[in-house]
Amino acid sequence: MTKSEIAELKNANNGELGKYLNPANDTKTLFFTLDKLGRLPESFDGKYFVPLCKHPAEKIRLLAVKNLGKLCDEAYLTHLENISISDESTMVRREAISSIGRMRNKNAIPVLINSLNDSDPKIVLQAIRGLLVFNDNHQVIAELKKLINHPNEVIRNVIEKEYFDNSKSTYLENHCKSPDHLKNVAVNGDVLKVLKVVQDESIHLTFTSPPYYNARDYSIYQSYNEYLEFLRDVFKEVHRITKEGRFFILNTSPIIIPRVSRQHSSKRYPIPFDIHPFLIEMGWEFIDDIVWVKPEFSAKDRNSSFRQHRKPLAYKPTAITEYLMVYRKKTHKLIDWNIRQYDYKTVQESKVLGEIDKTNTWNIDPTFDKTHTAVFPLELCLRVLKYYSFKNDLVFDPFGGSGTFGKAAQSLDRFFFTTEISEKYFQRIIENIGQNVLFNSEFPNKYYSLHEFKKIIETIK
Numbered sequence: 001m002t003k004s005e006i007a008e009l010k011n012a013n014n015g016e017l018g019k020y021l022n023p024a025n026d027t028k029t030l031f032f033t034l035d036k037l038g039r040l041p042e043s044f045d046g047k048y049f050v051p052l053c054k055h056p057a058e059k060i061r062l063l064a065v066k067n068l069g070k071l072c073d074e075a076y077l078t079h080l081e082n083i084s085i086s087d088e089s090t091m092v093r094r095e096a097i098s099s100i101g102r103m104r105n106k107n108a109i110p111v112l113i114n115s116l117n118d119s120d121p122k123i124v125l126q127a128i129r130g131l132l133v134f135n136d137n138h139q140v141i142a143e144l145k146k147l148i149n150h151p152n153e154v155i156r157n158v159i160e161k162e163y164f165d166n167s168k169s170t171y172l173e174n175h176c177k178s179p180d181h182l183k184n185v186a187v188n189g190d191v192l193k194v195l196k197v198v199q200d201e202s203i204h205l206t207f208t209s210p211p212y213y214n215a216r217d218y219s220i221y222q223s224y225n226e227y228l229e230f231l232r233d234v235f236k237e238v239h240r241i242t243k244e245g246r247f248f249i250l251n252t253s254p255i256i257i258p259r260v261s262r263q264h265s266s267k268r269y270p271i272p273f274d275i276h277p278f279l280i281e282m283g284w285e286f287i288d289d290i291v292w293v294k295p296e297f298s299a300k301d302r303n304s305s306f307r308q309h310r311k312p313l314a315y316k317p318t319a320i321t322e323y324l325m326v327y328r329k330k331t332h333k334l335i336d337w338n339i340r341q342y343d344y345k346t347v348q349e350s351k352v353l354g355e356i357d358k359t360n361t362w363n364i365d366p367t368f369d370k371t372h373t374a375v376f377p378l379e380l381c382l383r384v385l386k387y388y389s390f391k392n393d394l395v396f397d398p399f400g401g402s403g404t405f406g407k408a409a410q411s412l413d414r415f416f417f418t419t420e421i422s423e424k425y426f427q428r429i430i431e432n433i434g435q436n437v438l439f440n441s442e443f444p445n446k447y448y449s450l451h452e453f454k455k456i457i458e459t460i461k
């Protein structure tokens, strides 16, 4: 039988279809028929589905329940309730709850409320979805509110957004604006000291590559823990100064500290994985992991001796990737809300045109700088800016290095703000970004010492 023949039979509704839905048929015929039924006519007789709800094959029971649900017929409420309680398959039970919810019938309320106690969070979520329709029913609201302490985080989030979030999803005049005194500004100083005088919710995007623990010469920490705690403090501040729902993109990779001698082994530190839990705890929501892939020749060969001896356990792959971990400042508002804060012209002018990166692997050659030992390729910054900011946004790099991100930002009509502790690298930023005259001359580039920057902030107060 073909799909169009099924459509004909279901509309004729003369019992012919019953032959194909007979439980004695083979699973393949039953599956095909149930799967291709599509929308059912209002008068369709659901009796064919009832015996199939007990079929030994889970996929048949699932489709039978789904089709029964399409009828939105209260007559099947008890039948579906029984399935939601007793079927051995969670998928089938969930489908039964979904079907009950779809009835939008107040007699279904007690059944859905009962399901809120189910041990499977997906069933509870399905029941919540069904109950949210009755948003003026006090008993429903009271029962749903109780779930604010549910062990499952997705359930808690839904309930918090529905009943405990007072923020309005309306237009916020200040969302696309940023403080003028931070626009196109680089400060030579410790990021933690600089950020102390930066007000909350000032910036739209942060992209940064922090020091690589003690793997390079410019960073000396007493211990890995001290290093992680330093980053935790910095990213907490970044969170504070980031606007609602905006992004933080962290470029790191596991690093290797070479062995002391042949009697010792080298040590690898999984930096991105160790920082991640801190970020979640402080209120960043994990969004994506993008993998920056470099050509093989650009990385240090780690398997030359393995290629000789070929002995298991001693295998060491050459590391040609770095992570771009994408986080968003946690909010109940959707990304759509962020986009709606911008005027039509800005949205149009910020559109990402042409070829886009379809996957989370970005192939980009590394860049080498005459002064700095670890710089971003300009191309990497341009992509981040295009995907995660709008024109005229204020974007930040706490570990400015040679100023690549600031330079890229200006080339795409975004304002930069950056901090860099080293005097030598700060001079490289000045050399690299220079005196901008092209973009928005109202805010020429400014290079401050920490002292000068603090003075500026004081005069504003």
Ligand SMILES: C[S@@+](CC[C@H](N)C(=O)[O-])C[C@H]1O[C@@H](n2cnc3c(N)ncnc32)[C@H](O)[C@@H]1O
Binding pocket: 189, 190, 191, 192, 208, 209, 210, 211, 212, 218, 219, 372, 374, 375, 376, 377, 398, 399, 400, 401, 402, 403, 404, 405, 419, 420, 421, 422, 425
């Ligand atoms: C990996 S590099 C960043 C390179 C940069 N992405 C670029 O494209 O040039 C990290 C930088 O952080 C700087 N840094 C380290 N500790 C800092 C601190 N406490 N405050 C500000 N900058 C710091 C280092 O001097 C170094 O230049």
